[in-house]
Amino acid sequence: MEKTSTAQKTYTNRGYIAAVGSALFLSMTAIFIRHLTQDYAMPALVLAFWREVMVAAALAVVFAISKPELLRGVRGHIGTLAGYGLVLALFNAMWTLSVALNGAAVATVLVYSSAGFTVLLGWVILKEKLTLTKALVVVLSLLGCGFVVNVFNSSLWGFNTVGIVAGISAGLFYAMYSIMGRSASQRGLNTWTTLLYIFGFASVFMLGFNLLLGGKMPGAAGSLADMLWLGSEWLGWLILTVLAVGPTLLGFGLYNVSLRYLPSSTANLVVMIEPVFTAIFAFIVFGEVLTTTQLAGGMLILGAVLALRLKKE
Numbered sequence: 309m310e311k312t313s314t315a316q317k318t319y320t321n322r323g324y325i326a327a328v329g330s331a332l333f334l335s336m337t338a339i340f341i342r343h344l345t346q347d348y349a350m351p352a353l354v355l356a357f358w359r360e361v362m363v364a365a366a367l368a369v370v371f372a373i374s375k376p377e378l379l380r381g382v383r384g385h386i387g388t389l390a391g392y393g394l395v396l397a398l399f400n401a402m403w404t405l406s407v408a409l410n411g412a413a414v415a416t417v418l419v420y421s422s423a424g425f426t427v428l429l430g431w432v433i434l435k436e437k438l439t440l441t442k443a444l445v446v447v448l449s450l451l452g453c454g455f456v457v458n459v460f461n462s463s464l465w466g467f468n469t470v471g472i473v474a475g476i477s478a479g480l481f482y483a484m485y486s487i488m489g490r491s492a493s494q495r496g497l498n499t500w501t502t503l504l505y506i507f508g509f510a511s512v513f514m515l516g517f518n519l520l521l522g523g524k525m526p527g528a529a530g531s532l533a534d535m536l537w538l539g540s541e542w543l544g545w546l547i548l549t550v551l552a553v554g555p556t557l558l559g560f561g562l563y564n565v566s567l568r569y570l571p572s573s574t575a576n577l578v579v580m581i582e583p584v585f586t587a588i589f590a591f592i593v594f595g596e597v598l599t600t601t602q603l604a605g606g607m608l609i610l611g612a613v614l615a616l617r618l619k620k621e
Contacts, residue, residue, distance in 0.1 A: 320569060320570065322569050323566045323568070323569025323570035323574070323575065324566075324570070324578060326562045326563070326565040326566035326569065327562070327563065327566035327570065327574075327575050327578035327579055328578060328581065329558070329562045330558075330559050330560070330561075330562035330563035330565075330566060330579055331559075331578070331579045331580075331581045331582040331585055332559075332585050333554070333555045333556075333558040333559035333562065334555065334556075334559035334560075334563075334579070334582050335582045335583070335584075335585030335586040335588075335589060336554070336555040336559075336585075336589060337551060337555045337556060337559065338586050338589070338590075339589055339590075339593055340547060340548075340550070340551035340555065341355065341551070343547060344544065344547060344548060344551070348537070348538060348541065348544045350537050350538065350544070351527045351528060351529055351530075351534065351537060352404040352407070352526070352527030353400075353401065353404055353514065353517060353518050353521075353525070353527045353528045353529065354518060354527075354528075354529050354534060354535060354537050355548070356400045356401070356404060356514055357511060357514040357515055357518055357535065358548055358552070359548070359551060359552045359556050360396075360397070360400075360507045360508075360510045360511035360514055361511040361552075362548070362549055362552030362553060363503070363507040363552050363553070363556055363557050363560075364504055364507040364508040364511055366552065366553045366557060367500065367503060367504040367507070367557070368504060368508075371500075371501075371504065378498055378500060378501045378504075379501070379504075381497070381498065381501060382497070382501060382505060385492075385495065385497060386505075388488075388491075388492070388495075389492075389502065389505040389506055389509060390509045391488070392485075392488045392489075392492065392502070392505075392506045392509070393505065393506040393507070393508065393509025393510040393512075393513060394509065394510070394513050395481055395484045395485050395488060396485055396506055396507070396509075396510040397509075397510040397511075397513035397514045397517065398477075398481045398513075399478060399481035399482050399484075399485055400510070400514065401514070401517050401525075402474050402475075402477045402478035402481055403415065403419055403478040403482075404526070404527045405471075405474040405478075405525060405526060405527070406418060406419065406471060406474040406475035406477075406478050409470060409471030409474060409526065410471040410472070410474075410475055415475050415478070416453060416583055417450065417453050417454050418472070418475025418476055418478065418479055419475060419478045419479050419482060420449070420450060420453050420479065420580055420583075421450070421475075421476055421479035421480075422478075422479040422480070422482035422483040422486070422576055423445075423446045423449060423450065423483075423573075423576050423577050423580055424446050424450075424479075425479055425480050425482075425483030425484075426482075426483040426486045426487065426572055426573045426576040426577075427442050427443070427446060427573040427576075427577075429483055429484070429487050429572075430486075430487060430490070430571055430572045430573040431573075433487055433491075434487065434490060434491070434571070434572065436571040436572065436573055437571075441615070441616065442573055442574075442577065442616070444612075444615075445577050445612045445613070445615065445616045446577065448608055448609075448611070448612040449577060449580040449608075449609050449612045449613070450580075451605075451608060452580075452584075452605040452606065452607075452608030452609035452612065453580065453583050453605065453609065454605065455601050455602060455604055455605025455606075455608065456583045456584060456587050456602050456605035456606055456609070482576075483576065486567065486572040486573075486575060486576045487572050489502075489563070489564050489567040489572065490567045490571070490572040490575075492564075492567075493564070493567050493568040499561070499564045499565050499568060500561065502564060503557075503560060503561055503564055507560075515535075518534075518535065519532065522534070563575065563579060566578070566579075574616065577612075577613065577616060578613050578616070580609055580612075580613070581609050581610060581613055583605075583606075583609070584605075584606040584609055584610065587602055587606065
């Protein structure tokens with residue numbers, strides 16, 4: 309019995325470590341994205357397309373050279389993986405639209421409505437336990453996110469129905485991404501093989517979003533030529549490549565790994581510490597000073613996640 313308990317604790321700890329690692333790497337993406345969108349004026353959806361293409365290409369090359377068997381084993385799951393890729397593309401599109409219409413602060417809090425969606429969907433679809441502890445952690449984490457991104461500044465909020473709907477939709481699609489990731493792990497699909505295929509499908513869908521929504525959606529390509537926005541800017545392409553094969557690949561990869569060990573609702577809650585890491589990196593890279601309110605918000609999020617882990621004990 310004691311061995312079983314120890315093994316289960318180790319199993320769960322791996323999930324928490326992977327989720328925290330995911331939050332750490334995903335928080336770095338904001339630094340790269342800010343640089344590309346500000347210094348190169350790169351449209352956000354064009355940037356998202358190339359991130360997805362490069363992640364899929366990097367995984368395909370690595371697998372072909374080192375583990376060709378990881379390119380296979382998806383027969384009978386292509387439809388599921390295509391749907392998973394569509395959800396990933398929709399999440400990226402809605403997140404981008406939310407940032408464009410709401411600003412980064414409001415968009416960040418809205419996207420983390422995914423925590424509540426994930427708890428509810430996990431309970432309904434995957435039969436995960438719906439506990440009072442999880443509900444409290446959702447509330448405290450959202451409150452902490454609000455403090456970290458200064459969302460309680462009334463000037464940041466305006467009557468923007470489309471923006472609010474886009475932000476909440478981003479949260480819903482992120483929750484769906486978590487649920488589908490947990491389902492894929494339960495089907496026995498390799499985490500990294502799954503990542504290869506969903507990013508491959510997402511890049512196809514994102515290309516469609518750019519070409520079909522150009523001029524209608526903020527950040528979409530206005531024409532086919534805009535898909536090569538960076539042109540001969542080799543440094544821009546290098547930064548984009550590092551963004552894709554570094555923080556993006558490792559961030560999403562570790563998140564999918566965490567879904568092997570943790571309920572989707574728990575993994576999603578742990579990753580809510582991402583804004584804390586983002587604030588720290590903004591301080592280190594851009595010299596943005598952390599306010600007392602931001603520090604309090606960070607402590608609130610970390611405390612909520614710690615309480616979730618201690619409850620497991």
